[in-house]
Amino acid sequence: MKITENEVRYVAALSNLTLTEAELERMARDLDEILTYVDKLNELDTSGVEPMAQVLFDAEETATLRDDIERPTVSNSEALANAPLSGAGCFKVPKVIER
Amino acid sequence: MNLASLTISRIRQGLLAKEFSAVELANEALRFAEAENPKTNAYLHFCPERALAAARAVDERLAKGEDPGPLAGVPVAVKDVILTRGVRTTCASRLLAHYIPPYDATAVVRLERAGGVILGKTNCDEFAMGSSNENSAFGPVRNPLAPDRVPGGSSGGSAAAVAQGTAVVALGSDTGGSIRQPASFCGVVGVTPTYGRVSRYGLTAFASSLDHIGPFARNVRDAATLLGVIAGRDEMDSTSAFAPLPDYAAALGESVQGMRIGLPKEYFAGLGSETGGLIQQGVEVLKGLGCRVQEISLPHTEYAIPCYYIICTAEASSNLARYDGVRYTTRSGEAPTLIDMYRNTRGEGFGAECKRRIMLGTYVLSAGYYDAYYLKAQKVRTLIYQDFVRAFEEVDAVVAPVSPFPAFKLGEKIDDPLAMYLSDVYTITGSLAGIPCMSVPCGKTSEGLPVGMQILARHFAESDMFRLAAAFEKAGSFFA
Numbered sequence: 001m002k003i004t005e006n007e008v009r010y011v012a013a014l015s016n017l018t019l020t021e022a023e024l025e026r027m028a029r030d031l032d033e034i035l036t037y038v039d040k041l042n043e044l045d046t047s048g049v050e051p052m053a054q055v056l057f058d059a060e061e062t063a064t065l066r067d068d069i070e071r072p073t074v075s076n077s078e079a080l081a082n083a084p085l086s087g088a089g090c091f092k093v094p095k096v097i098e099r
Numbered sequence: 100m101n102l103a104s105l106t107i108s109r110i111r112q113g114l115l116a117k118e119f120s121a122v123e124l125a126n127e128a129l130r131f132a133e134a135e136n137p138k139t140n141a142y143l144h145f146c147p148e149r150a151l152a153a154a155r156a157v158d159e160r161l162a163k164g165e166d167p168g169p170l171a172g173v174p175v176a177v178k179d180v181i182l183t184r185g186v187r188t189t190c191a192s193r194l195l196a197h198y199i200p201p202y203d204a205t206a207v208v209r210l211e212r213a214g215g216v217i218l219g220k221t222n223c224d225e226f227a228m229g230s231s232n233e234n235s236a237f238g239p240v241r242n243p244l245a246p247d248r249v250p251g252g253s254s255g256g257s258a259a260a261v262a263q264g265t266a267v268v269a270l271g272s273d274t275g276g277s278i279r280q281p282a283s284f285c286g287v288v289g290v291t292p293t294y295g296r297v298s299r300y301g302l303t304a305f306a307s308s309l310d311h312i313g314p315f316a317r318n319v320r321d322a323a324t325l326l327g328v329i330a331g332r333d334e335m336d337s338t339s340a341f342a343p344l345p346d347y348a349a350a351l352g353e354s355v356q357g358m359r360i361g362l363p364k365e366y367f368a369g370l371g372s373e374t375g376g377l378i379q380q381g382v383e384v385l386k387g388l389g390c391r392v393q394e395i396s397l398p399h400t401e402y403a404i405p406c407y408y409i410i411c412t413a414e415a416s417s418n419l420a421r422y423d424g425v426r427y428t429t430r431s432g433e434a435p436t437l438i439d440m441y442r443n444t445r446g447e448g449f450g451a452e453c454k455r456r457i458m459l460g461t462y463v464l465s466a467g468y469y470d471a472y473y474l475k476a477q478k479v480r481t482l483i484y485q486d487f488v489r490a491f492e493e494v495d496a497v498v499a500p501v502s503p504f505p506a507f508k509l510g511e512k513i514d515d516p517l518a519m520y521l522s523d524v525y526t527i528t529g530s531l532a533g534i535p536c537m538s539v540p541c542g543k544t545s546e547g548l549p550v551g552m553q554i555l556a557r558h559f560a561e562s563d564m565f566r567l568a569a570a571f572e573k574a575g576s577f578f579a
Contacts, residue, residue, distance in 0.1 A: 003312040003462070003498060007462075008458070011458055011461050014444050014461050014465060015416065015445075015457050015461040016423065016438070017442060017445050017449070017454060017457060017458070018446030018447075019446060019454070020446075023454070027454070027455065027458055029517055030517075031455070031458060031462065033516075033517050034408065034459060034517055034520075037404075037405060038405035038408060038409055038472070038476075040326050040401075040402065040405050041402055041405050041406065041409075041476060041479055043477070044479060044482070046178060046478035046479060046482070049478040049479075049482060050479050050481055051478045051481065052477055052478075052480040052481040053477060054294075054307075054308035054530065054533075055294045055308070055484065055558075057274040057298060058579075059340075059341050060518065063341060064334075066334055074201045079426075081199065082197075082199060082426060082427055083425065083426055083428075084425075084428060084429060084430035085425060085430065090462075091426060093437050093440065094434055094435065094436055094437050094440050095436075095437075096225065096436075096437050
């Protein structure tokens with residue numbers, strides 16, 4: 001076993017995902033199978049190989065910088081338009097701090 | 100006028116000759132698409148107001164004697180992971196069922212500026228995660244050529260709409276094969292441009308280092324025209340490339356005599372199926388055109404799938420963290436605390452495949468596992484990239500299958516995630532290397548299922564790729 005059901009619970013908490021008992025059981029099986037498969041990478045010796053975060057193109061380092069000029073972006077009301085709950089120009093969420 | 104076989108140039112001709120107006124064509128196209136849609140479920144929703152406004156703008160330009168733009172009046176379908184201001188964009192997820200974006204993707208702005216008419220938004224796998232379009236929260240798409248089979252994924256709706264004729268061209272997105280594989284399954288042309296060639300601004304992020312927007316079309320010329328319109332530097336995407344933008348259509352029709360083609364032996368080993376036979380026939384067509392075909396080796400090919408499914412899930416777990424019930428329309432009703440609200444919203448909102456990828460991605464990034472999985476995969480990505488750099492010292496283009504098999508039956512692989520992942524074996528390498536790749540129709544199996552040939556080229560060498568694809572299309576008469 002590459003991953004136990006307890007580890008799956010831990011990762012679900014890290015991922016902020018509520019999973020049902022049936023989902024947890026299935027997830028453990030699926031992740032186990034996939035993790036066993038991806039172990040194949042360990043056949044390769046990668047010492048001395050640089051990691052690649054992304055395929056980069058040739059350009060000067062500063063090429064993507066632009067002048068620091070203020071410009072309009074999404075307005076407050078547009079930003080809030082898709083919020084499930086908002087008020088007073090803010091997103092509303094369940095209480096975070098106990099009195 | 101046969102809507103299902105229209106091309107960009109035919110529409111332009113019709114508009115300039117006043118055979119029809121852009122508004123007439125848009126109305127006609129909307130009627131046809133809405134009537135045909137129940138057969139495939141390719142579109143999730145239509146946007147007639149927006150389409151007619153765009154068409155009216157084209158007619159106004161024509162009336163003033165102005166050039167109406169390279170996509171004038173062309174009915175376009177847009178994958179529902181690409182943002183359209185004021186038009187619902189769901190990413191085929193329950194979580195975003197009511198999401199109305201406050202801005203347009205750059206590709207959308209550019210195609211409308213060129214006269215394109217967006218008819219509606221197309222179905223796909225939820226957040227573009229899948230290879231069959233069965234992960235949509237709004238039902239699967241059926242392959243227009245074989246309704247009991249999948250159209251491929253994740254851009255299944257865009258491929259199906261173009262194949263069905265309910266759009267002339269379409270935008271899709273590709274992270275590990277999500278344009279090429281459905282193009283292959285539906286018998287149309289699908290293009291994944293060089294990473295950074297098309298701005299990702301307004302493309303819902305799945306795996307940012309691998310995400311691409313690209314075109315679907317019924318012929319190579321239309322695909323090249325659409326790519327020419329949407330490509331180019333955009334300051335809203337810092338990863339969009341500065342490379343000069345050539346006139347892709349100009350290269351079409353030029354000879355491919357003497358072009359050096361590499362056939363990677365790793366892709367053909369074990370491909371004894373009917374698909375393999377069709378690709379071999381395609382290779383004979385290329386030889387007949389004067390291409391010099393040689394065997395090459397891309398030795399790290401077998402590591403591409405494990406490499407990809409670590410990198411893409413890691414990036415996805417981070418990108419999908421934003422869907423937390425605060426900003427994006429859907430929130431779980433019963434949650435006493437903030438953290439429960441996050442967890443329940445995500446648990447109720449995401450489908451099984453998204454959850455699996457979020458979990459896998461979180462796991463490979465978690466303390467103690469980062470080096471063993473994520474860093475390891477990034478190093479293997481370098482090796483796969485270097486395979487291609489070396490290959491392109493010897494050859495001008497690489498030719499390969501798109502998929503080991505043609506369109507499979509609905510439900511056939513949905514319960515076996517690993518088997519589904521393995522179906523991406525030939526498309527993932529090009530995605531990891533960031534090179535341009537495309538699927539061009541290469542005949543049909545005895546059951547009538549289309550098979551696509553994949554062409555891969557050097558970074559920013561889309562013109563070479565299109566030139567070869569156009570010559571092949573003409574010589575092989577494989578028009579969809």
